[in-house]
Amino acid sequence: xxxxxxxxxxxxxxxxxxxxxxxxxxxxxxxxxxxxxxxxxxxxxxxxxxxxxxxxxxxxxxxxxxxxxxxxxxxxxxxxxxxxxxxxxxxxxxxxxxxxxxxxxxxxxxxxxxxxxxxxxxxxxxxxxxxxxxxxxxxxxxxxxxxxxxxxxxxxxxxxxxxxxxxxxxxxxxxxxxxxxxxxxxxxxxxxxxxxxxxxxxxxxxxxxxxxxxxxxxxxxxxxxxxxxxxxxxxxxxxxxxxxxxxxxxxxxxxxxxxxxxxxxxxxxxxxxxxxxxxxxxxxxxxxxxxxxxxxxxxxxxxxxxxxxxxxxxxxxxxxxxxxxxxxxxxxxxxxxxxxxxxxxxxxxx
Amino acid sequence: xxxxxxxxxxxxxxxxxxxxxxxxxxxxxxxxxxxxxxxxxxxxxxxxxxxxxxxxxxxxxxxxxxxxxxxxxxxxxxxxxxxxxxxxxxxxxxxxxxxxxxxxxxxxxxxxxxxxxxxxxxxxxxxxxxxxxxxxxxxxxxxxxxxxxxxxxxxxxxxxxxxxxxxxxxxxxxxxxxxxxxxxxxxxxxxxxxxxxxxxxxxxxxxxxxxxxxxxxxxxxxxxxxxxxxxxxxxxxxxxxxxxxxxxxxxxxxxxxxxxxxxxxxxxxxxxxxxxxxxxxxxxxxxxxxxxxxxxxxxxxxxxxxxxxxxxxxxxxxxxxxxxxxxxxxxxxxxxxxxxxxxxxxxxxxxxxxxxxxxxxxxx
Amino acid sequence: xxxxxxxxxxxxxxxxxxxxxxxxxxxxxxxxxxxxxxxxxxxxxxxxxxxxxxxxxxxxxxxxxxxxxxxxxxxxxxxxxxxxxxxxxxxxxxxxxxxxxxxxxxxxxxxxxxxxxxxxxxxxxxxxxxxxxxxxxxxxxxxxxxxxxxxxxxxxxxxxxxxxxxxxxxxxxxxxxxxxxxxxxxxxxxxxxxxxxxxxxxxxxxxxxxxxxxxxxxxxxxxxxxxxxxxxxxxxxxxxxxxxxxxxxxxxxxxxxxxxxxxxxxxxxxxxxxxxxxxx
Numbered sequence: 001x002x003x004x005x006x007x008x009x010x011x012x013x014x015x016x017x018x019x020x021x022x023x024x025x026x027x028x029x030x031x032x033x034x035x036x037x038x039x040x041x042x043x044x045x046x047x048x049x050x051x052x053x054x055x056x057x058x059x060x061x062x063x064x065x066x067x068x069x070x071x072x073x074x075x076x077x078x079x080x081x082x083x084x085x086x087x088x089x090x091x092x093x094x095x096x097x098x099x100x101x102x103x104x105x106x107x108x109x110x111x112x113x114x115x116x117x118x119x120x121x122x123x124x125x126x127x128x129x130x131x132x133x134x135x136x137x138x139x140x141x142x143x144x145x146x147x148x149x150x151x152x153x154x155x156x157x158x159x160x161x162x163x164x165x166x167x168x169x170x171x172x173x174x175x176x177x178x179x180x181x182x183x184x185x186x187x188x189x190x191x192x193x194x195x196x197x198x199x200x201x202x203x204x205x206x207x208x209x210x211x212x213x214x215x216x217x218x219x220x221x222x223x224x225x226x227x228x229x230x231x232x233x234x235x236x237x238x239x240x241x242x243x244x245x246x247x248x249x250x251x252x253x254x255x256x257x258x259x260x261x262x263x264x265x266x267x268x269x270x271x272x273x274x275x276x277x278x279x280x281x282x283x284x285x286x287x288x289x290x291x292x293x294x295x296x297x298x299x300x301x302x303x304x305x306x307x308x309x310x311x312x313x314x315x316x317x318x319x320x321x322x323x324x325x326x327x328x329x330x331x332x333x334x335x336x337x338x339x340x341x342x343x344x345x346x347x348x349x350x
Numbered sequence: 351x352x353x354x355x356x357x358x359x360x361x362x363x364x365x366x367x368x369x370x371x372x373x374x375x376x377x378x379x380x381x382x383x384x385x386x387x388x389x390x391x392x393x394x395x396x397x398x399x400x401x402x403x404x405x406x407x408x409x410x411x412x413x414x415x416x417x418x419x420x421x422x423x424x425x426x427x428x429x430x431x432x433x434x435x436x437x438x439x440x441x442x443x444x445x446x447x448x449x450x451x452x453x454x455x456x457x458x459x460x461x462x463x464x465x466x467x468x469x470x471x472x473x474x475x476x477x478x479x480x481x482x483x484x485x486x487x488x489x490x491x492x493x494x495x496x497x498x499x500x501x502x503x504x505x506x507x508x509x510x511x512x513x514x515x516x517x518x519x520x521x522x523x524x525x526x527x528x529x530x531x532x533x534x535x536x537x538x539x540x541x542x543x544x545x546x547x548x549x550x551x552x553x554x555x556x557x558x559x560x561x562x563x564x565x566x567x568x569x570x571x572x573x574x575x576x577x578x579x580x581x582x583x584x585x586x587x588x589x590x591x592x593x594x595x596x597x598x599x600x601x602x603x604x605x606x607x608x609x610x611x612x613x614x615x616x617x618x619x620x621x622x623x624x625x626x627x628x629x630x631x632x633x634x635x636x637x638x639x640x641x642x643x644x645x646x647x648x649x650x651x652x653x654x655x656x657x658x659x660x661x662x663x664x665x666x667x668x669x670x671x672x673x674x675x676x677x678x679x680x681x682x683x684x685x686x687x688x689x690x691x692x693x694x695x696x697x698x699x700x701x702x703x704x705x706x707x708x709x710x711x712x713x714x
Numbered sequence: 715x716x717x718x719x720x721x722x723x724x725x726x727x728x729x730x731x732x733x734x735x736x737x738x739x740x741x742x743x744x745x746x747x748x749x750x751x752x753x754x755x756x757x758x759x760x761x762x763x764x765x766x767x768x769x770x771x772x773x774x775x776x777x778x779x780x781x782x783x784x785x786x787x788x789x790x791x792x793x794x795x796x797x798x799x800x801x802x803x804x805x806x807x808x809x810x811x812x813x814x815x816x817x818x819x820x821x822x823x824x825x826x827x828x829x830x831x832x833x834x835x836x837x838x839x840x841x842x843x844x845x846x847x848x849x850x851x852x853x854x855x856x857x858x859x860x861x862x863x864x865x866x867x868x869x870x871x872x873x874x875x876x877x878x879x880x881x882x883x884x885x886x887x888x889x890x891x892x893x894x895x896x897x898x899x900x901x902x903x904x905x906x907x908x909x910x911x912x913x914x915x916x917x918x919x920x921x922x923x924x925x926x927x928x929x930x931x932x933x934x935x936x937x938x939x940x941x942x943x944x945x946x947x948x949x950x951x952x953x954x955x956x957x958x959x960x961x962x963x964x965x966x967x968x969x970x971x972x973x974x975x976x977x978x979x980x981x982x983x984x985x986x987x988x989x990x991x992x993x994x
Contacts, residue, residue, distance in 0.1 A: 338752075338962070
């Protein structure tokens with residue numbers, strides 16, 4: 001689904017890094033120069049490969065920091081952080097988490113408060129995305145994908161998923177239970193701190209013959225074979241899928257654009273915090289940010305990243321869209337996620 | 351009356367004939383033994399009769415009925431396997447009752463017949479045992495009871511004694527013989543053991559290379575084997591190269607040997623070791639030859655001697671200890687050998703069993 | 715005697731230690747977890763409570779998952795045994811090069827992992843998949859196969875079949891062929907000979923293969939997840955869901971203990987039943 005990450009892009013990035021070897025913003029600022037090894041807990045696949053090619057190799061290695069990736073799912077990572085919470089030394093120096101995940105870890109006292117003086121690039125980060133305990137790495141917004149061949153009237157609102165003409169054409173994704181309930185809540189009198197109205201609305205969708213797919217990838221397949229004509233998805237995925245030839249158009253629902261933010265955070269018991277901060281700073285460097293945008297379809301979190309003009313329309317958000325940005329209520333989710341998932345499994349999927 | 355008749359029966363495996371044009375009959379109530387070395391086709395013949403192997407050509411008749419194309423379960427046969435092949439999960443009673451139940455015999459009659467069959471093999475009171483609780487000999491008898499209780503047209507015995515130890519084997523074969531006669535059941539038994547074959551068989555059919563070499567009573571086969579293969583398989587024998595001459599043969603060394611069984615086609619003279627008389631002094635009569643004792647072994651009841659005739663021929667001789675008296679047949683001793691002309695039998699020269707190429711040698 | 719006993723104990727010690735550390739210890743730990751409490755947002759809170767087990771036993775949702783799993787395991791096991799028996803029979807009776815070829819044909823699928831095979835079935839069962847296209851070509855009405863219990867059934871069946879064939883054939887090889895010949899000679903039709911002799915004699919093998927298949931199905935993970943889709947639930951994926959998605963270790967641990975206990979109980983029950991029949 002993701003545009004292939006080619007050798008050429010990697011080599012290009014390396015060459016670029018070589019030319020700009022001075023790296024003034026990363027160099028001799030901190031008293032204790034970062035060095036040694038850091039362990040970055042992250043999702044695998046392209047997300048890890050791009051970090052290797054655009055951060056670890058060109059930016060960290062010249063600094064003398066060796067990056068080791070601990071690949072896994074974020075739930076595993078959260079469990080690890082929780083289990084190691086009371087140990088003086090943890091196994092991770094950085095953990096890639098969703099916005100909800102890092103909030104949860106912060107609440108449980110597992111994360112370090114970020115020292116902004118050690119991550120100077122944070123000053124360029126979009127204010128909406130910043131937290132005390134993490135650095136926003138990439139983000140995207142939730143949209144509606146539809147197949148124009150099968151859906152005559154382009155949807156404009158999440159409510160259009162319930163339109164009679166779309167009955168039987170809508171698909172939802174099992175692992176996206178939270179955002180699906182949320183989207184339904186937004187068109188049924190709910191809010192980001194009250195998902196309850198979404199449940200009844202979703203049962204209507206169920207009665208209209210909704211199709212449920214286990215993963216994002218399965219949904220992509222279903223869109224490709226035209227089993228499904230409409231779904232709720234992250235824009236970045238929509239961009240990736242369009243590039244892969246899946247016949248979908250992207251629309252921004254009038255209810256607003258709820259954001260997905262992928263963050264990195266430093267555990268309190270990280271072994272090599274200096275290098276971890278240096279990594280966070282490198283993460284926010286405009287060059288890797290631009291590279292992620294090009295290869296991954298997600299949007300840079302820093303204002304000074306310049307995205308190539310050919311990809312800009314797909315990964316950047318216009319000021320008008322930015323004015324409609326919405327952020328999830330992490331406190332509400334931390335308390336309600338288990339309950340929402342249980343409802344999803346027992347009632348919606350039954 | 352003929353109970354079993356095989357007519358020109360052939361079984362080919364690829365191009366190889368395991369059973370080659372076999373014509374053979376077992377008469378009502380007789381025990382016919384198929385005797386031969388391993389690979390001679392005797393077991394395949396038995397399995398053809400049982401129906402486990404399909405004939406390539408020829409016919410099999412049981413009690414006058416052509417069963418060549420019938421599956422085993424529609425032939426009326428009782429089969430005793432070398433390893434007994436009892437049903438290990440069933441009691442002795444149920445093993446024996448198995449064939450009766452398949453024939454839907456009434457329950458009361460089953461009980462009576464099973465008990466009678468077990469009585470016959472002297473296993474009264476063993477009904478409730480499982481096969482693994484029995485000795486080898488007892489299992490063997492259950493197998494026999496199981497096979498005979500259904501009163502088959504023919505009882506087939508596949509090397510039934512070879513899994514028993516030597517002493518037991520002797521007892522069981524007498525028992526088997528007694529039982530077969532008592533039931534007057536037609537039986538075909540396969541064995542490679544000539545002693546066993548001669549002890550139990552009414553008639554023997556010697557097989558080699560898939561063909562019947564000779565059929566006859568043990569005495570007939572012993573006295574006048576059709577060929578060297580039969581002669582060597584039924585008892586021990588001396589074979590001397592010879593050419594036919596008036597009234598007998600001329601041996602390779604030039605010695606003249608008088609024989610009552612001269613034949614123009616014979617290239618070999620067969621003399622049984624016990625037909626070779628040995629004496630210290632010459633005696634009157636034909637076929638006297640001076641010889642030297644090469645080796646001698648005293649076996650209690652007899653002496654086994656290896657002799658070299660002065661002409662060069664070598665002979666084995668078995669001399670009853672009683673007749674030898676106190677003679678000491680130590681090696682190197684000079685002796686006189688006499689052969690009864692009735693005991694010198696001319697047979698065709700080939701040592702190999704008859705094959706299709708020598709069709710005329712196969713006796714009928 | 716004493717000395718050889720000591721030596722034997724000495725030789726057994728490393729293996730026993732590995733079993734203890736590698737098998738027993740995690741189980742003990744898992745059991746301990748299952749008595750803890752889950753508080754959303756705080757993960758596992760130390761406690762000594764049976765509430766996770768009570769929650770499982772009291773909730774029809776989870777009981778339905780257990781029932782689905784047991785039904786699937788029983789169904790797959792029965793069909794597996796029926797399908798595998800003739801194959802195992804042929805394999806057990808085969809000789810020489812032919813046997814090697816057959817054995818290889820049975821073992822070969824095992825070289826491909828579960829998940830990969832399930833992916834293969836996904837290709838077959840998908841809307842535009844092999845089966846769908848064939849049915850379309852045959853002008854048959856379209857049938858939804860993907861994400862159905864039937865797809866899971868077929869998927870697990872294909873995963874377990876080689877194991878069942880191999881287990882059965884190794885036992886069938888030990889059965890004396892002459893015993894069924896004896897039955898034929900006594901007037902039993904081939905079907906009767908099979909029913910009265912071969913089948914009872916192969917019961918220990920049927921049991922062993924059945925237990926293996928049953929346990930494999932009870933614990934199946936990849937196939938139900940990939941072929942069953944989001945709505946189909948079996949025990950092992952539920953455990954994984956609790957642990958990996960909800961981070962609810964205590965409840966996940968409790969479910970895995972329920973799964974283990976039920977599997978053990980049913981297996982032991984089948985053993986006793988067969989042993990009794992076999993003896994009687």
